[in-house]
Amino acid sequence: MKIVVCVSHVPDTATKINVGSDGKTIDQNGVTYVVNPYDEFAIEEALKTKEKSGGEVVIVSVGTDKNKDTIRKALAMGADSAVLLKDENYRDSFAVAKALAEEIKAQDARIIFFGKQSVDYDNSITGQMTAEMLGYNCVTVVVRLEIDGDKVTAEREIEGGKEVVETSLPVVITAQKGLNEPRYASLKGIMQAKKKKIEEKDAAAADNNLEIVKMFKPAPKAPGKIVGEDVSAVPELVRLLREEAKVI
Ligand SMILES: Cc1cc2nc3c(=O)[nH]c(=O)nc-3n(C[C@H](O)[C@H](O)[C@H](O)COP(=O)(O)OP(=O)(O)OC[C@H]3O[C@@H](n4cnc5c(N)ncnc54)[C@H](O)[C@@H]3O)c2cc1C
Structure with missing residues (x-):
């Protein structure tokens, strides 16, 4: 049985992000990418399932x-093979989900793992849309998973608590932090990953439904104000918090 993990790459959090000259994209200069953190939980769970x-x-x-x-890092953790669905544009x-759904169909995979969210664009929808396109069951923000034959039992994180749900294969699972402890790639894994196959294909054609019209950074924060350095500053501090900042 094929177990597919959908993996996106995201800018390393240590990277300083700038908006590109077109005002719509990220300036790629100096940006280094890492495996999307939630996808590491997805990869680990796929390996445990296998x-x-x-x-x-x-x-x-x-x-x-x-x-x-990024794909090599996932292979170094222990995945068997990889497919890169290429598109420069x-x-x-939606268009990413369409490409993924076509490939999952071609792979005839019945257990599909996603991260719950890509930490760059933060849409949190690709897994759910892919499940819908495939007609598969879908359980999101999963923190515990048990697959026994065709039966799937999952614990989900919900506001203020947890929820246990049951469903059946084929299923799309989106992984939340806490699902497992992702393993580190061993030196042997890193060496083996170099020899593992990354199949390259054109991503299935799909029209975008969204157009990015503008991307910008938040306005720089106003500099801080020191109103005094001992207890005598408290009345003025309270006044400013009440009248200027309007937070009390
Ligand atoms: C070639 C290319 C160029 C892009 N350029 C831009 C751009 O200039 N500006 C911009 O704002 N966005 C760009 N995107 C991102 C795109 O808009 C999608 O939003 C993005 O791929 C999905 O991120 P998300 O936040 O919607 O994912 P979410 O829905 O938050 O992701 C959930 C999960 O879906 C899976 N997933 C997400 N993306 C992929 C992927 N690409 N491959 C496999 N699995 C995935 C992961 O498991 C992830 O954890 C680009 C994407 C591609 C493929």
């Missing part, structure tokens, strides 16, 4: 040649 029930873990990513570094989440 270790328990057998199968083959396939990484699928939509993007450009730059995604290959901007794709919105």
Whole structure:
């Protein structure tokens, strides 16, 4: 059985992000990419599922040649193979989901893992849309998972508590932090990943439904104000918080 993990790459949090000269995209200069953190939980759960029930873990990513570094990291963790669905052009989440759904169909995979969210564009919808396109069951923000034959039991994180749900294969799971502890790639894993196959295909054609019209950084914060350095400053501080900042 094929187990597919959909992996996106995101700018490293240590990278300083600037808006490109077109005002619509990120300036790629000096940006380094890492595996989307939530996707690491997805990869780990796929590997654990394989270790328990057998199968083959396939990484699928939509993007450009730059995604290959990220894919190699997923392969180094222990995934068996990978498919890069290539497109040089901007794709919105719908168009990414369309490409993923076509590939999952071709792979005939019945267990699909996503991260709950890509930490760059933050849409949190690609997994759900892919499930809908495939007609698969879908459980989101999963923090505990058990797959027994066709039966799927999952614990979800909800506001102020947890929820346990049951469903059946085929299923799309979106992984939340806490689902597991992602393993580090071993030196052996890193060496083996270099030899593992990354199949390259054109991403299935899909029209975007969204157009990015503008991207901008928040206005710089006004400099801080020191109103005094001992207890005598408290009345003025309270006045400013009440009358200027209007927070009390
Ligand atoms: C070639 C290319 C260029 C892009 N250029 C821009 C741009 O200039 N500006 C912009 O705002 N956005 C751009 N995007 C991002 C795009 O708009 C989608 O929003 C993005 O791929 C999905 O991110 P999301 O926040 O919607 O994901 P979410 O819905 O938050 O992601 C949930 C999960 O879906 C999976 N996933 C998400 N993306 C991918 C992927 N690409 N491949 C495999 N699995 C995935 C991961 O498991 C992830 O954890 C580009 C995408 C591509 C492929």
